[in-house]
Amino acid sequence: MFLDQLLQSVADARNRYIAYVQQLTEEQAHWKPDADTWSAVENTEHLYWAEHGGIWGMWKILQAKRDGKPPVYQGELIHRGRSIEEIIERTWQPKEVVPPIAAPRMGGSVAFWLAALESLQQPLTKLSHELADEDFEAIIHPHPISGPLDIGQRFAFLRFHIDRHRNQVADLRTLLAV
Template identity: 30%
Template sequence: MTPQILQHLDRLDASLNTLFEWLLQEDPNYLDQKLSPERWSVYEVMQHLMLSEGNSLKYLRKKSLGLAELKPAGVRARFRTWLLELIMRSPIKFKAPKGAGVEVFVPVESFAALSGQWQKQREELRQFLSELPLEIFDKEVYRHPRSGMLSIGGMLRFFQVHFDRHNKQMKRILKEVKPLSTP
C-alpha cells in the first residue's frame, strides 16, 4: 500500500470515528426518525454510506483479479476524480444508485450493531488494500456509477467527499427531528 493510500484510509477512519463519537452523544431514539416517508433517517444515511463502500469493496475485489487487463490511471481518471469531488461538494441532489438505497435498507437493531458492522467493513477494506500489489494503485480499477473508472486513490477520495456530504445531511436530520428545546 502506498503512503498516499494509507493517508486516505487514516482520514476516512478518523472521520468515521468522529461520527461515531458524535452520535454516541445523541439520543438513540432520534437516529431512526425522519420527517417524511421520502426522506432518510440518520440510520438510513449510515446504511447508504456503508453499502456504497461495501459494494465498492466487492467490485474492487473482483477487478483486482484481472490486474493485467487494467488500464493505467492517467489524466482522464484524475479529471473524473476531480469532477466527482466538485459535484459531490455542490448542493445538487442525486438519487442513490441501485444497491445503495432504500430498496436494500434493513431495520437497525442498534447503533452499536450498525457502527460495529461499518467498522468491521472498514477494517476489511484496509486489510484488502494492504495485500494488493503496488502496481494496482496506478490502474483504473474502480468504477463509480456516475463518473466512470477511477484509481483506488480516486475511490478513497470519493469515499471521503461522499462521507462529508452525508455527514452534513445527518447533522441536518438530527437538528430537524429533535424537539425544540424550551428557553
C-alpha cells in the same frame, strides 16, 4: 505512502461519523422530518451498503488484474489527476438518486449499522496492504454516478461520502432541536 494517508482519512471520517451518530438515542436515530429524507439509521445503512460494494469492487478489480484479465474499464480516464471534490462537483446532481444496491432497505437498530460500518475498516486496510506494490492510479473501478475512478480516488470518495452523510445527520439533528 499516499494510499496510507487516504486509508487514515477514511478511518478518521468513519470514526467521526460513528462518534457523532452514537450520541443519538434510538428514537432520534430513526426520526425523519418527511418521507423523502433519510433518518440517521438509513444514512448509516446506506453508507454500509455503498462502502461494502465499493470495497468489494476494488478487490474484484485487483484480482482480475493479478489474474491477467483485461481491465473492467477500458474507456477514457476523464478524471485523471482530479480531486474527488472536483469529480463530485462535475458529476453529481444536488440530490442524487442512490443506486438500488446501496439503498437502505433493511432497517434495524442504529447500533447494528454502526457496528457493520465500523467493520468495513478491516477489509479496506487489508486491501491497502495488497495494493502496496501496485500502480493504484492504473487500477480503475468505475463509480455508478461519477464514472471511472482510480483506486486513490475511490479511497478519497469513501472519506468524502462518509463526511457527506455525517453532515446530513447533523442537519437532521438540527431539525430535531427545533
